[in-house]
Amino acid sequence: MGKTTKAMVFADRAILLVLKVVTIVSFVLLTVLITANVVVRFFPVVSLHWFDEIIELLYAYLVFFGAAALWILRGHISVGDWIEKSISRPRLRHLYRMIIEFLVLLFAVVFFYYSLRLTILALDVTNVFAIPKRVLYSCMPLAGAIMVIYSIRNIVVEVIRIGKPGEGDA
Numbered sequence: 001m002g003k004t005t006k007a008m009v010f011a012d013r014a015i016l017l018v019l020k021v022v023t024i025v026s027f028v029l030l031t032v033l034i035t036a037n038v039v040v041r042f043f044p045v046v047s048l049h050w051f052d053e054i055i056e057l058l059y060a061y062l063v064f065f066g067a068a069a070l071w072i073l074r075g076h077i078s079v080g081d082w083i084e085k086s087i088s089r090p091r092l093r094h095l096y097r098m099i100i101e102f103l104v105l106l107f108a109v110v111f112f113y114y115s116l117r118l119t120i121l122a123l124d125v126t127n128v129f130a131i132p133k134r135v136l137y138s139c140m141p142l143a144g145a146i147m148v149i150y151s152i153r154n155i156v157v158e159v160i161r162i163g164k165p166g167e168g169d170a
Contacts, residue, residue, distance in 0.1 A: 012072065015146065019069035026062035030055065050128040057131070061139045068143035071108075072150050091162050098158035105151035112144030 033048075033055060040048055070076050087093045119141050122133040 016069060016072050019065045019072070019146075023062055023066040023069060026058045026065070030058045030062065033058070053126040053128055053131065056126075057136050060136055064139040064143040068146040071143075071147045074154075094158045094161040098155055098162065101151055101154045101158060105148065105155065108144060108147035108151050112141055112148050115140030115144050 033051060037048055037051055040046055067076075084093060084096060087096055115137065119134050119137040122137050124133050125131060126133065126136075
């Protein structure tokens with residue numbers, strides 16, 4: 001493995017680790033806060049008037065960073081698997097995957113653009129903690145950028161596999 005490949009593998013693992021940690025921490029905190037909210041409703045000893053703001057932030061981070069992690073792992077549900085399995089020629093299979101990845105890239109680019117626009121245009125703050133809404137929305141363009149980068153990578157991989165010797169159509 002060359003230095004570039006090792007660096008890319010390291011970067012992939014680091015990005016994935018960060019996304020997984022943020023997702024898991026968000027999930028755990030959501031679970032704790034929702035449980036606390038239920039308990040406080042039965043035993044009203046504390047006011048959780050700030051609850052909604054933190055839940056909104058954690059849920060957004062959980063969903064979008066979790067989706068980006070799945071994007072890297074190609075772990076999303078796919079309806080095209082049955083089509084891919086029916087293609088017997090390896091080059092055609094890679095061409096099919098490349099086309100699918102290109103369509104996925106189009107979605108990711110649109111998602112990134114509009115989520116970035118929303119984040120930039122958000123000027124308001126939350127009511128209790130005065131957290132800028134940009135902080136809440138920032139997970140969307142970050143996740144979108146990750147999705148775009150990995151979609152481009154997946155397209156490049158498929159293009160390389162199409163032209164790879166030994167992958168010829170029999």
